[in-house]
Amino acid sequence: MTGAAATAAPVEQAVPAPATEEECGPVGATGASVGIVLVSHSRALAEAARDLATGLMASVSARIELAAGLADGGLGTDAAVVAAAVERLAAQPGNQGVLVIADLGSGIMSAEAALERLSPDAASRARLSPAPFVEGLIGAYGAAGIGLDLEAVAAEAARAAPAKAAQIS
Numbered sequence: 060m061t062g063a064a065a066t067a068a069p070v071e072q073a074v075p076a077p078a079t080e081e082e083c084g085p086v087g088a089t090g091a092s093v094g095i096v097l098v099s100h101s102r103a104l105a106e107a108a109r110d111l112a113t114g115l116m117a118s119v120s121a122r123i124e125l126a127a128g129l130a131d132g133g134l135g136t137d138a139a140v141v142a143a144a145v146e147r148l149a150a151q152p153g154n155q156g157v158l159v160i161a162d163l164g165s166g167i168m169s170a171e172a173a174l175e176r177l178s179p180d181a182a183s184r185a186r187l188s189p190a191p192f193v194e195g196l197i198g199a200y201g202a203a204g205i206g207l208d209l210e211a212v213a214a215e216a217a218r219a220a221p222a223k224a225a226q227i228s
Contacts, residue, residue, distance in 0.1 A: 092208075093209050097162075098126045098160065099128070105126075108193050124145075137169065138170075157186070171187065188216045195216040
C-alpha cells in the first residue's frame with residue numbers, strides 16, 4: 060500500500076467486493092473482451108475518469124474496474140486490490156486481456172506488485188500501460204469497446220501521450 064494510511068486495513072478488508080455493472084459499465088453488443096483496471100490514489104479521481112470515458116463514448120462499452128483509494132476512504136493504492144480487480148476481469152467469460160492504467164508513480168509500483176501476485180492465466184493476459192491516466196483511458200476504452208485485442212487496446216492507450224504532445228507543440 061502507498062499513501063498516508065498505508066497501514067490502514069488488513070488485505071481482507073481492503074479488497075472490495077466485485078464491481079457492479081454500474082461501476083464497470085455495461086459490456087455492449089460488441090462483447091468487448093479486454094477489460095481495464097484504473098489504479099488511482101483517489102477513488103473520486105478514478106470514478107471521474109471512468110465517467111468521462113463512458114460519457115464521451117456512450118456508443119461503445121468495455122468493463123472498467125476501479126482499484127482506487129484505500130479501504131478507509133483515504134488516499135493510496137493497494138496491490139492486493141489491484142490484483143483482485145485484474146483477476147475478476149480476467150475471469151469474465153470471453154475476456155482476452157486486462158489493461159492496467161495507473162495515475163502516479165507509486166500507483167505504478169502497486170500495479171507492478173499486483174501483476175506479480177496474479178494467477179498464471181491472468182498474468183499472461185495482463186499489461187501495465189505507460190499511458191497518461193485520463194487520455195490513455197479514453198483511447199483504451201474506445202479500442203476495447205469496439206472489440207480490439209489487448210495489444211491494440213494497449214497501443215491505443217499509449218498513443219495518447221505523443222498525440223497530446225504533438226497538439227501542444
